[in-house]
Amino acid sequence: MNSSQLLERNARKYPSREAVVSQKERLTYEQLDRLVNQFGSAVKEAGIQRGDKVALFVPNVTEFVVAYFAMQRLGAVVVPINVKLALPEVEHILKHSEAKALIAHQMVFHTVKMTSFSGLKIKTGPEAPGWMDFNALLNSGDPDPIFCGCTEDDESTILYTSGTTGDPKGVLFSYRNILTVASMICIEMEVKPESRILLMMPLSHSAPLHLFLMAGMMVGSTLVLTPAFTPELLINTVEEERTTHFFGAPVAYLATLTHPRLKEADLSSMKWWVYGGAPLSENEVRQVKQAFQTDQLVCVYGLTEAGPSGTLLLGDEHDQKAGSIGKRGAQGTEIRLVDDNGEDVPQGEIGEIVLRGEGNMLGYYRNEAATNAVYLGEWLKTGDLAKQDEEGYFFIVDRKKDVIITGGVNVYPKEIEEALLQFGIKEAAVIGVPHPEWGETVKAIFAADGKVEESELRAFLEERLAKFKVPRMYEQVDALPRNASGKILKQPLREGSKV
Numbered sequence: 001m002n003s004s005q006l007l008e009r010n011a012r013k014y015p016s017r018e019a020v021v022s023q024k025e026r027l028t029y030e031q032l033d034r035l036v037n038q039f040g041s042a043v044k045e046a047g048i049q050r051g052d053k054v055a056l057f058v059p060n061v062t063e064f065v066v067a068y069f070a071m072q073r074l075g076a077v078v079v080p081i082n083v084k085l086a087l088p089e090v091e092h093i094l095k096h097s098e099a100k101a102l103i104a105h106q107m108v109f110h111t112v113k114m115t116s117f118s119g120l121k122i123k124t125g126p127e128a129p130g131w132m133d134f135n136a137l138l139n140s141g142d143p144d145p146i147f148c149g150c151t152e153d154d155e156s157t158i159l160y161t162s163g164t165t166g167d168p169k170g171v172l173f174s175y176r177n178i179l180t181v182a183s184m185i186c187i188e189m190e191v192k193p194e195s196r197i198l199l200m201m202p203l204s205h206s207a208p209l210h211l212f213l214m215a216g217m218m219v220g221s222t223l224v225l226t227p228a229f230t231p232e233l234l235i236n237t238v239e240e241e242r243t244t245h246f247f248g249a250p251v252a253y254l255a256t257l258t259h260p261r262l263k264e265a266d267l268s269s270m271k272w273w274v275y276g277g278a279p280l281s282e283n284e285v286r287q288v289k290q291a292f293q294t295d296q297l298v299c300v301y302g303l304t305e306a307g308p309s310g311t312l313l314l315g316d317e318h319d320q321k322a323g324s325i326g327k328r329g330a331q332g333t334e335i336r337l338v339d340d341n342g343e344d345v346p347q348g349e350i351g352e353i354v355l356r357g358e359g360n361m362l363g364y365y366r367n368e369a370a371t372n373a374v375y376l377g378e379w380l381k382t383g384d385l386a387k388q389d390e391e392g393y394f395f396i397v398d399r400k401k402d403v404i405i406t407g408g409v410n411v412y413p414k415e416i417e418e419a420l421l422q423f424g425i426k427e428a429a430v431i432g433v434p435h436p437e438w439g440e441t442v443k444a445i446f447a448a449d450g451k452v453e454e455s456e457l458r459a460f461l462e463e464r465l466a467k468f469k470v471p472r473m474y475e476q477v478d479a480l481p482r483n484a485s486g487k488i489l490k491q492p493l494r495e496g497s498k499v
Contacts (some may be wrong), residue, residue, distance in 0.1 A: 003156065043120075046120055050075030054067075181210050270294065425448035
């Protein structure tokens with residue numbers, strides 16, 4: 001079984017069911033399957049063959065779904081690229097992935113218009129010199145079925161990590177990897193043919209693409225696409241399309257909390273509100289559940305390299321365990337906490353999360369050393385440090401690479417950052433700065449509305465943290481650097497800091 005065959009099967013089983021709903025059009029499964037054959041045959045005629053890498057620089061629109069499944073129907077490997085990236089970042093991915101073709105959407109064409117990429121270039125919208133016309137290819141293609149002989153062990157997709165510590169790595173997946181995690185979501189979150197899945201987070205990211213789009217395709221659900229996220233668009237789309245499942249980063253929920261329409265909105269169709277990327281605090285959980293009128297708030301933890309898969313904190317666990325990532329591996333996934341020697345740590349002690357399951361990547365594309373470094377036998381090292389409470393629930397302490405060692409004592413920046421946010425500042429990053437005596441000293445860099453007095457902030461922290469954890473250095477900035485995924489970049493902060 002491969003992704004292309006899922007679509008073929010749905011076209012036979014549910015020909016008249018809506019497959020894709022976007023802001024401009026609605027397609028049934030039969031119509032989508034036909035378009036995939038047409039575009040696939042035209043691109044094959046243009047020279048794309050099985051095994052070629054094809055990059056998609058396309059937001060969440062119908063053309064993404066058509067191009068994604070058409071390339072997989074040809075046996076090509078799809079390389080989705082985040083549309084928020086700048087041209088040099090896009091070109092790095094094109095070069096590293098050895099892409100033979102680039103498909104770009106008119107909405108984001110301005111970014112890649114002047115690219116030096118020499119492969120096949122295709123764009124939607126008005127014609128442009130040097131670019132093939134997406135719609136012309138679509139209309140000229142043959143609608144007859146294309147046989148895809150790919151098996152579950154063949155290469156399917158390369159997703160590039162966000163590159164918080166340097167150049168992004170290409171995470172290579174087989175069809176087996178993707179179908180495993182899609183099946184997990186179907187089981188854990190009751191995705192059915194009648195489900196209507198709202199996809200607002202970028203499909204260049206593993207959770208929206210592999211978990212929710214592919215889960216919907218696995219069972220024949222309706223996929224509702226929007227090219228971006230706004231609180232108003234979230235509310236309006238849920239009401240108008242009667243969606244049942246939504247995945248978003250915590251910021252999507254928190255940004256929607258204060259929208260004036262939320263209180264009166266009819267969100268009764270929603271069965272699963274899912275968030276991931278970071279936990280919500282107990283207070284935030286209470287606010288979100290009340291504002292969204294739901295008890296089905298679910299936290300998913302995982303990482304791109306795992307499919308993604310990992311753990312989940314279900315709706316009925318949030319009241320008591322908000323901030324946890326759950327107490328068991330998701331369907332098909334095992335979890336352990338290990339020390340630096342790969343040995344299990346006792347309950348209550350801090351260890352690194354490692355994961356095992358068939359969702360784990362084949363490896364980093366063209367980077368064998370990095371692949372070997374991240375695997376402990378069959379177990380994938382996440383780089384996340386966590387501990388289990390007495391009931392077995394996992395709580396992430398920090399990223400392993402971010403731990404600060406000052407005077408021989410481990411300091412976990414995440415704990416300090418959470419305390420800083422309680423003071424009322426907007427965003428914070430805590431880093432270690434080299435120190436001649438202590439090895440490292442703790443520095444807080446933060447952004448806030450208005451000038452913050454260091455003495456007041458220090459006094460606030462001293463009431464809540466052990467003395468050795470309280471930052472010795474403070475820097476207020478207008479905003480913290482972030483990558484295209486919205487994650488704070490600590491490396492530039494370290495490079496710009498010294499005692």
